Amino acid sequence: MGKPLKVGIIGCGAIIAQYLTNFRRLDQIQLVAVADLDPARAQAVADDYDGVRAVSVEELLAADDIDLVLNLTIPAAHADVALKAIAAGKSVYGEKPLAATTEEARQVLDAARQAGVVVGCAPDTVLGTGIQTARKAIDDGLIGAAISASATMVTPGHERWHPNPDFYYQPGGGPLLDMGPYYVTALVTLLGPVVSVIGAASHTRNERTIGSGPRQGETVPVTIDSHVTGILVHASGALSTLFMSFDAVKSKSPNIEIHGERGSLVVPDPNHFDGDVQLFSLGAQDWETLPASAGYIDSGRGFGIADLASTPRGKEPRAGGTLAYHVLEVMESVLKAAHSGMTVSIQSTVERPEGVPLTALAEQAEAIQRR
Structure with missing residues (x-):
């Protein structure tokens, strides 16, 4: 309650640099550990980020001091890593898409619901x-x-x-x-x-x-x-x-x-x-x-996780799994329609996420204190 969300990152490829830049600005997030199939890449991140340890994927998933796993693996691994994190009792925020297929994505959402953890997903550019x-x-x-x-x-x-x-x-x-x-x-x-x-x-x-x-x-x-x-x-x-x-x-x-x-x-x-x-x-x-009249000012990748951290318990975060699932089904269905030559109906739906008032960084930090 009112404390930073403790995050561990799995996957230390090219996109991680943007997240690290913004994590340094976001008081709502405390980066704890990083892991990669290439230990040298994880160690390079840890060497450059104070207070962060480089560990194996297995050690990160088992760590007691991590609330949420940021999944920056390749799309084909998104579901597998997310399911393992959920099984370890951790919330998950993934790079897009939520999974390689809607079938895998549904497994992630179902597992999270049963475990009582939260799923968020990029893009948070919106x-x-x-x-x-x-x-x-x-x-x-x-x-x-x-x-x-x-x-x-x-x-x-x-x-x-x-x-x-x-x-x-x-x-x-x-x-x-x-x-x-x-x-x-x-x-x-x-x-x-x-x-x-x-x-x-x-x-x-x-x-x-x-x-x-x-x-x-x-x-x-x-x-x-x-x-x-x-x-x-x-x-x-x-x-x-x-x-x-x-x-x-x-x-x-x-x-x-x-x-x-x-x-x-x-x-x-x-x-x-x-x-x-x-x-x-x-x-x-x-x-x-x-003129800019809404949204997080001067934001970047990782603000979706900060938004998740300030979302009241039980409420879907703006960059949430339900939205990501609907978007994935839409895209998957466009490809199905392209190959079948037929109209494809979308089975899922989602509420438009609540709009973001024009919010400066300091105001966003205050939101987690009120959570």
């Missing part, structure tokens, strides 16, 4: 001022009833910069399951849950060449769809179009646009926490940049 300001604009009626949205993510592939990109091109990877969580989570946050989808998918190359690091020049096989298009039908009646590609080169389209009866919004990159929200109102002469 808690920043960018998406939250756009959400408040919609909730305040600035665009009237929402009609449609478009979400566009184009890159020629992560192998150009990532030294170990294999998992991006294996089941659980691909542009939709890798980058789609940012976009679909943002769309659900803005427009509400999805009830059905249609889709189409393709890929242009059977292998990719690593462009940096010690494995530069090595090729990796592509076993997933690397270009995916989908249409999401929201329960509200709004229609969202997804365009996710590891094949195309570049796009000038906004990352997300929302269109309503009385106006349109340009929403900033959902892979970032901030950015300008632009509004074009019916009858206006030009776009208007809205």
